[in-house]
Amino acid sequence: MAAKKLLILPGDGIGVEVMAQVRRIIDWLGKRRKIEFDLSEGLIGGASYDVHGTPLSDGTLAEALAADAVLLGAVGGPKWDNLPFQFKPERGLLKIRKEMGLFANLRPATVFDALAEASTLKAEVVAGLDIMILRELTGGLYFGEPRGIETLPDGSRKGVNTLVYTTEEIRRIGRVAFELARKRNKRVCSVDKANVLECTVLWREEMIKLQQEEFQDVELSHMYVDNAAMQLVRNPKQFDVMVTENMFGDILSDCAAMLTGSLGMLPSASLGAADASGRRRALYEPVHGSAPDIAGKDMANPLATILSFAMCLRYSFDLAEEADMIEAAVKAVLKGGLRTADIMQVGKAKVSTTVMGEAVVREL
Amino acid sequence: MAAKKLLILPGDGIGVEVMAQVRRIIDWLGKRRKIEFDLSEGLIGGASYDVHGTPLSDGTLAEALAADAVLLGAVGGPKWDNLPFQFKPERGLLKIRKEMGLFANLRPATVFDALAEASTLKAEVVAGLDIMILRELTGGLYFGEPRGIETLPDGSRKGVNTLVYTTEEIRRIGRVAFELARKRNKRVCSVDKANVLECTVLWREEMIKLQQEEFQDVELSHMYVDNAAMQLVRNPKQFDVMVTENMFGDILSDCAAMLTGSLGMLPSASLGAADASGRRRALYEPVHGSAPDIAGKDMANPLATILSFAMCLRYSFDLAEEADMIEAAVKAVLKGGLRTADIMQVGKAKVSTTVMGEAVVREL
Numbered sequence: 112m113a114a115k116k117l118l119i120l121p122g123d124g125i126g127v128e129v130m131a132q133v134r135r136i137i138d139w140l141g142k143r144r145k146i147e148f149d150l151s152e153g154l155i156g157g158a159s160y161d162v163h164g165t166p167l168s169d170g171t172l173a174e175a176l177a178a179d180a181v182l183l184g185a186v187g188g189p190k191w192d193n194l195p196f197q198f199k200p201e202r203g204l205l206k207i208r209k210e211m212g213l214f215a216n217l218r219p220a221t222v223f224d225a226l227a228e229a230s231t232l233k234a235e236v237v238a239g240l241d242i243m244i245l246r247e248l249t250g251g252l253y254f255g256e257p258r259g260i261e262t263l264p265d266g267s268r269k270g271v272n273t274l275v276y277t278t279e280e281i282r283r284i285g286r287v288a289f290e291l292a293r294k295r296n297k298r299v300c301s302v303d304k305a306n307v308l309e310c311t312v313l314w315r316e317e318m319i320k321l322q323q324e325e326f327q328d329v330e331l332s333h334m335y336v337d338n339a340a341m342q343l344v345r346n347p348k349q350f351d352v353m354v355t356e357n358m359f360g361d362i363l364s365d366c367a368a369m370l371t372g373s374l375g376m377l378p379s380a381s382l383g384a385a386d387a388s389g390r391r392r393a394l395y396e397p398v399h400g401s402a403p404d405i406a407g408k409d410m411a412n413p414l415a416t417i418l419s420f421a422m423c424l425r426y427s428f429d430l431a432e433e434a435d436m437i438e439a440a441v442k443a444v445l446k447g448g449l450r451t452a453d454i455m456q457v458g459k460a461k462v463s464t465t466v467m468g469e470a471v472v473r474e475l
Numbered sequence: 476m477a478a479k480k481l482l483i484l485p486g487d488g489i490g491v492e493v494m495a496q497v498r499r500i501i502d503w504l505g506k507r508r509k510i511e512f513d514l515s516e517g518l519i520g521g522a523s524y525d526v527h528g529t530p531l532s533d534g535t536l537a538e539a540l541a542a543d544a545v546l547l548g549a550v551g552g553p554k555w556d557n558l559p560f561q562f563k564p565e566r567g568l569l570k571i572r573k574e575m576g577l578f579a580n581l582r583p584a585t586v587f588d589a590l591a592e593a594s595t596l597k598a599e600v601v602a603g604l605d606i607m608i609l610r611e612l613t614g615g616l617y618f619g620e621p622r623g624i625e626t627l628p629d630g631s632r633k634g635v636n637t638l639v640y641t642t643e644e645i646r647r648i649g650r651v652a653f654e655l656a657r658k659r660n661k662r663v664c665s666v667d668k669a670n671v672l673e674c675t676v677l678w679r680e681e682m683i684k685l686q687q688e689e690f691q692d693v694e695l696s697h698m699y700v701d702n703a704a705m706q707l708v709r710n711p712k713q714f715d716v717m718v719t720e721n722m723f724g725d726i727l728s729d730c731a732a733m734l735t736g737s738l739g740m741l742p743s744a745s746l747g748a749a750d751a752s753g754r755r756r757a758l759y760e761p762v763h764g765s766a767p768d769i770a771g772k773d774m775a776n777p778l779a780t781i782l783s784f785a786m787c788l789r790y791s792f793d794l795a796e797e798a799d800m801i802e803a804a805v806k807a808v809l810k811g812g813l814r815t816a817d818i819m820q821v822g823k824a825k826v827s828t829t830v831m832g833e834a835v836v837r838e839l
């Protein structure tokens with residue numbers, strides 16, 4: 112069997128440093144488990160703009176489309192903040208999501224036992240938390256047309272974006288939500304603003320239909336997005352799978368990630384539609400950003416990216432055993448008391464990105 | 476001088492009960508402070524739909540437009556959940572905001588000392604919190620055109636809403652933000668998603684211009700909305716005034732309200748443009764909703780509505796002294812240990828809506 116194609120895109124800021132730690136694990140897989148990848152590395156975001164004048168070159172996009180999976184670090188930084196809109200690092204990320212058709216963004220918000228105290232929420236509110244936020248990723252307000260800024264006859268300006276969903280887009284993300292719930296606690300909470308936005312009235316109606324037609328074994332509830340933001344703070348453990356629109360999902364998943372206290376620990380997966388052989392295009396990335404303030408200082412937490420790689424092994428490469436091993440190694444290292452600066456607690460040992468990466472490999 | 480016109484719209488659910496407690500305070504103002512209002516009461520939301528077949532009748536709207544201030548309870552409830560979109564209780568609320576031109580929604584998120592423990596966040600993270608979220612209320616995704624649900628030729632459907640802002644809309648809400656900050660700690664954080672949405676690129680550019688032209692004494696910073704949701708959870712005290720788009724403001728202000736642990740305590744004010752005499756159309760309402768689950772049980776917390784009335788006295792009727800007295804009475808009652816169910820704590824006395832209202836009047 113040909114080795115699986117894995118494309119690594121470290122991106123900007125701490126993306127580069129944390130990805131270097133994943134490389135150690137890839138080496139370990141080769142040496143100790145005889146697992147080889149057809150590995151390549153490319154540029155995205157500001158790093159790509161600096162070399163190619165675009166945040167995502169055609170060459171890199173072609174490689175991503177041909178890959179079995181893509182592992183991404185993070186994009187963005189002050190250096191590129193003042194670029195025109197279409198050259199911003201984020202455009203590269205949005206383009207690769209869109210072109211790869213990655214409509215389903217899985218963002219687990221879990222609390223690691225060793226870190227429950229790190230949350231700003233009371234430990235009893237978050238301890239043991241394990242919810243899955245499923246964000247629609249290629250539609251909605253992020254991609255709707257018309258969009259842009261127009262100058263009016265009187266010299267003033269008008270800015271427009273469009274929130275739009277079709278039946279088909281809603282049903283395909285709904286299906287992923289229900290399927291995920293089947294493997295978990297069989298409860299889906301669909302988040303919308305159906306009391307104000309017609310687009311989300313459609314969202315709610317289609318979710319209800321889909322559940323009745325295909326997923327009667329899964330419980331479906333609905334919540335307005337403002338209430339969902341409140342309920343995440345009040346009692347996050349009430350949720351199992353939460354599914355929502357792109358922009359809402361961006362906000363709610365970051366809120367949920369922060370309340371775990373484990374932001375530097377959270378992986379994510381973005382999946383496309385399954386092809387005839389059941390294979391899905393897939394991109395894995397940590398939930399955290401490029402953290403320009405600590406970039407290059409060997410301070411960043413590599414665990415979210417390492418865990419994203421574990422997700423990649425599990426979902427794209429059918430290597431559940433190795434994924435389990437990596438996840439167990441991460442837990443063991445935390446239990447042993449090692450902490451990067453972001454999750455540092457009194458009485459623990461503060462270590463660098465590199466030392467943390469080495470510790471995981473040693474544990475393996 | 477003619478008595479000031481005050482229109483009371485209790486609305487649905489607990490709106491009715493909490494407003495009854497404000498009536499006691501109005502009586503007290505008449506008897507003890509010789510302050511009389513030209514008072515009228517009307518219907519809005521489901522209550523209006525049941526009588527008039529519309530969530531806001533022309534008559535009530537005309538009264539609202541003629542009033543010096545409107546005091547609102549809350550709207551909505553399961554009874555009206557399945558009405559067609561245009562009859563839903565929420566349409567009444569959105570229409571009155573739009574027709575009165577109430578573009579500036581002030582939502583303070585403050586923690587009452589006596590209640591810091593009630594938050595799900597650690598007390599040290601929220602104790603003393605006092606931030607002001609300013610939400611644009613008559614534009615953005617809530618009101619943009621085109622909007623609606625369309626059936627496509629193949630029978631599938633498409634739902635659309637539009638996020639739109641003009642220079643003028645951005646500048647007028649920006650001005651309110653900077654003016655508020657001048658009376659506080661002189662810091663405005665403008666929240667947008669300028670890395671993705673062109674409409675909010677315009678928002679950011681106009682905020683920057685406005686600050687340079689008119690408010691150089693106020694510090695302006697910018698934050699992406701997903702990060703803002705995180706920062707509210709991580710360290711809410713970093714903010715002074717936060718200003719943002721209608722939909723973002725709906726989500727962030729509810730998130731902020733919940734993290735205070737004082738949701739049943741939080742008032743809000745919605746203001747229009749100043750006329751030649753400096754008078755602004757204004758509507759005051761609690762941040763909480765109609766809470767159908769506890770409606771009619773004399774359990775609801777009336778303090779948010781009482782404090783909304785205090786805001787009304789202060790901003791619309793120039794009665795700062797009376798507003799101070801009411802706010803002090805509320806604090807004293809809390810200090811004395813009375814609690815409605817929503818803010819109940821071990822060792823305190825649980826009381827009904829009515830008893831809480833009476834206690835505030837007695838304290839006065």
Ligand SMILES: CC(C)[C@H](C(=O)O)[C@@H](O)C(=O)O
Nearest residue numbers: 187201204205361670671701
């Ligand atoms: C960087 C940005 C474009 C991106 C998004 O908004 O989707 C990020 O916030 C995320 O959540 O992955």
Ligand SMILES: CC(C)[C@H](C(=O)O)[C@@H](O)C(=O)O
Nearest residue numbers: 306307337551565568569725
């Ligand atoms: C009831 C609803 C229409 C309203 C809104 O979304 O504005 C409410 O959530 C609020 O925040 O005042």
